Amino acid sequence: MTAYPTLLSPITLGPLTLPNRVVMGSMHTGLEETGDWGRLAAFYAARARGGAGLIVTGGMAPNREGAVFPGAAGLFTAQDIANHRRVTDAVHDAGGRIAMQILHAGRYAYGPDCVAPSAIRSPISPHTPRALDEAGIEAQIDAIATAAARAREAGYDGVEVMGSEGYFLNQFVVTRTNRRTDRWGGPWENRMRLPVQVVARVRAALGAGGLLIYRLSLIDLVPDGSTWDEVLDLARAVRAAGADVLNSGIGWHEARVPTIATSVPRAAFSDLAGRLRAAVGGPVIASNRINTPAVAERLLAGGQADLVSLARPFLADADFVAKAARGRADLIAPCIACNQACLDHTFSGRLTSCLVNPRACHETELTLPPAAASRRVAVVGAGPAGLATAIAAAGRGHLVTLFEQAGQIGGQLTLAARVPGKEEFRGLLDWFAAMLAETRVDLRLSTAPDPADLAGFDAVVVATGVAPRDPGLTVDPGAPRPLSYAEVLEGAPVGPRVAVVGAGGIGFDLAEFLTHHGPSPAEHPDLWRREWGVGDPATDRGGLAAAGPRPEPPARQVWLLQRRAEKPGRRLGRTTGWIHRASLAARGVQMLGGVTYRAVTPQGLRIATTQGETLIPADSVVICAGQTPRRDLADRLAAAGLAHHIIGGADVAAELDAKRAIDQGVRLAARL
Numbered sequence: 001m002t003a004y005p006t007l008l009s010p011i012t013l014g015p016l017t018l019p020n021r022v023v024m025g026s027m028h029t030g031l032e033e034t035g036d037w038g039r040l041a042a043f044y045a046a047r048a049r050g051g052a053g054l055i056v057t058g059g060m061a062p063n064r065e066g067a068v069f070p071g072a073a074g075l076f077t078a079q080d081i082a083n084h085r086r087v088t089d090a091v092h093d094a095g096g097r098i099a100m101q102i103l104h105a106g107r108y109a110y111g112p113d114c115v116a117p118s119a120i121r122s123p124i125s126p127h128t129p130r131a132l133d134e135a136g137i138e139a140q141i142d143a144i145a146t147a148a149a150r151a152r153e154a155g156y157d158g159v160e161v162m163g164s165e166g167y168f169l170n171q172f173v174v175t176r177t178n179r180r181t182d183r184w185g186g187p188w189e190n191r192m193r194l195p196v197q198v199v200a201r202v203r204a205a206l207g208a209g210g211l212l213i214y215r216l217s218l219i220d221l222v223p224d225g226s227t228w229d230e231v232l233d234l235a236r237a238v239r240a241a242g243a244d245v246l247n248s249g250i251g252w253h254e255a256r257v258p259t260i261a262t263s264v265p266r267a268a269f270s271d272l273a274g275r276l277r278a279a280v281g282g283p284v285i286a287s288n289r290i291n292t293p294a295v296a297e298r299l300l301a302g303g304q305a306d307l308v309s310l311a312r313p314f315l316a317d318a319d320f321v322a323k324a325a326r327g328r329a330d331l332i333a334p335c336i337a338c339n340q341a342c343l344d345h346t347f348s349g350r351l352t353s354c355l356v357n358p359r360a361c362h363e364t365e366l367t368l369p370p371a372a373a374s375r376r377v378a379v380v381g382a383g384p385a386g387l388a389t390a391i392a393a394a395g396r397g398h399l400v401t402l403f404e405q406a407g408q409i410g411g412q413l414t415l416a417a418r419v420p421g422k423e424e425f426r427g428l429l430d431w432f433a434a435m436l437a438e439t440r441v442d443l444r445l446s447t448a449p450d451p452a453d454l455a456g457f458d459a460v461v462v463a464t465g466v467a468p469r470d471p472g473l474t475v476d477p478g479a480p481r482p483l484s485y486a487e488v489l490e491g492a493p494v495g496p497r498v499a500v501v502g503a504g505g506i507g508f509d510l511a512e513f514l515t516h517h518g519p520s521p522a523e524h525p526d527l528w529r530r531e532w533g534v535g536d537p538a539t540d541r542g543g544l545a546a547a548g549p550r551p552e553p554p555a556r557q558v559w560l561l562q563r564r565a566e567k568p569g570r571r572l573g574r575t576t577g578w579i580h581r582a583s584l585a586a587r588g589v590q591m592l593g594g595v596t597y598r599a600v601t602p603q604g605l606r607i608a609t610t611q612g613e614t615l616i617p618a619d620s621v622v623i624c625a626g627q628t629p630r631r632d633l634a635d636r637l638a639a640a641g642l643a644h645h646i647i648g649g650a651d652v653a654a655e656l657d658a659k660r661a662i663d664q665g666v667r668l669a670a671r672l
């Protein structure tokens with residue numbers, strides 16, 4: 001008897017019967033533009049083998065002007081169709097089903113030729129779109145329908161029409177972006193005309209045998225967005241025009257409300273899918289921040305949706321469904337919603353991968369085959385680098401002993417897990433623990449081996465991590481000793497007014513930790529909605545609460561400081577930095593760049609800026625000034641003439657994050 005009876009039950013969608021309710025949602029991988037279609041095929045085939053009920057590809061451009069960026073992939077030529085055929089064949093050979101997403105970006109297209117209902121530039125693009133005339137609109141409809149026909153030629157089981165997230169079709173629906181006065185703008189029935197016509201034409205192009213998913217914006221999260229009545233009206237109309245199933249779109253890309261970041265509660269928006277389903281009937285797909293089979297089962301069994309869409313979790317683990325079906329959800333590598341190796345890569349033109357699973361999109365290049373001969377491998381340090389090496393090496397058949405000086409595994413991850421909004425890191429720690437047991441790693445906690453203890457191993461891996469950097473601030477007599485971030489996260493008391501020295505990722509995390517009190521909004525959707533001003537689209541147009549954001553009052557007064565003369569937080573994650581900055585600003589954190597630290601005094605922290613010298617009246621000073629490598633063991637091994645590998649922070653501490661640590665660990669394990 002499975003714990004996920006609904007999740008694992010079949011469902012028929014139009015012409016297609018799926019073996020389970022799990023859709024792998026659309027994600028751009030970057031492989032689409034490399035020309036290496038074998039690699040893209042391997043990526044999707046692995047997810048099909050892993051049990052995904054239906055795969056939806058990354059968005060494909062219907063024409064040049066609708067492409068997300070110049071040169072983005074689409075089905076334009078016979079060669080394109082042949083390339084896509086490799087993907088669909090690989091998925092079908094693996095027993096899967098795959099639909100192609102058609103994505104017309106409208107004013108979000110990052111190029112000077114972009115088009116839209118009206119010539120209104122998006123706040124996240126430098127390009128003002130050209131307003132389409134009647135013939136131009138017809139050309140776009142035709143391009144989308146043609147893309148659907150070509151998708152069928154290429155072997156896709158159907159298409160998803162992207163109608164949400166503020167893209168082209170969504171832009172016609174709302175007055176924020178549609179100021180037209182012809183039959184495509186103005187009153188509601190005119191604004192909904194384009195998506196409905198597109199769906200009808202795509203249906204005709206597909207024929208009865210092709211699945212048609214329409215991704216509908218359930219909550220725009222921008223001013224002048226849709227009302228709930230409009231959402232329902234459009235849902236009924238696109239279904240009548242030929243959509244087999246409605247997928248949930250949440251928030252425009254330009255919205256100032258996070259929708260998929262780690263601090264967003266799990267399944268935060270699924271109630272909207274449930275309300276849609278109750279009003280217009282199924283099948284409906286719920287999406288956003290669904291990352292475990294248990295959460296998915298709860299939604300499905302509770303009638304909130306007929307299917308769930310998980311995108312990033314399929315980067316973290318290709319075998320999500322297969323492991324759930326085997327009753328081993330504990331072995332599913334969790335997506336922690338960090339965006340660090342997926343969306344942050346996508347938006348900086350790099351190939352997508354996954355912090356937790358560096359093999360994602362590298363399936364053909366980073367392989368972990370069984371080792372030719374089993375070796376005795378010692379790994380010292382059970383932070384992310386050591387853990388990743390240990391489980392990957394043991395998975396290949398090596399006999400791995402993992403030494404950890406502390407009484408628990410995790411290293412820096414255990415600190416991250418204490419930060420409000422980073423609760424997902426706990427799941428990552430649990431997964432590492434389950435994988436250590438599964439791969440039979442011999443874990444020795446509270447053990448710091450000497451070189452002599454390591455002499456008998458065939459390979460020694462030093463993953464001893466980092467120590468917080470002490471910047472050597474001047475501390476006047478009688479002043480409190482500055483604390484390290486690690487001490488504070490581990491529970492050292494701090495006063496009501498705190499100066500944080502260093503505004504990197506950890507400084508921001510620390511400021512978040514210090515300004516919170518009570519339950520974490522990431523685990524309490526009502527608190528979270530209040531914090532970000534998320535309302536009910538039934539009463540608040542676009543789902544933005546009339547009262548605006550109402551965060552809890554801060555627990556402390558915090559100053560976040562850095563020496564570099566730039567806005568603190570500029571170098572945070574590409575897709576998440578704004579969330580951290582906005583969250584701290586809402587808690588009244590004062591962020592200062594261009595600071596020179598003079599001294600910690602009994603009255604506070606004396607600093608100098610271009611405005612002169614000033615005293616920050618802090619009761620406590622916390623240091624978040626980066627890290628230095630912990631290399632004593634490596635030095636002693638070198639002195640003893642014992643060969644060893646150094647990875648993670650022990651190797652290079654600067655700009656170390658879990659992504660680099662895990663990647664380095666897995667790549668080393670592949671070579672052992």
Ligand code: NAP
Pocket residue numbers: 340469470471501502503504505506507509561562563564565573624625626627654655656657
């Ligand atoms: P970091 O990002 O390198 O930031 C260190 C901060 O300390 C900087 O603001 C730096 O700014 C300051 N600093 C460096 N040397 C100093 C000195 N001698 N005296 C005073 N200030 C000094 O390091 P981190 O914050 O410790 O983070 C470590 C790694 O973890 C980073 O790679 C980070 O990206 C990653 N991380 C990521 C996240 C995430 O959410 N993605 C969260 C936490 C950590 P100035 O030199 O300008 O003062």
Ligand code: SF4
Pocket residue numbers: 312313315316334335336337338339340341342343353354355356357
């Ligand atoms: Fe999830 Fe982070 Fe991996 Fe992206 S990089 S798939 S957000 S764990």
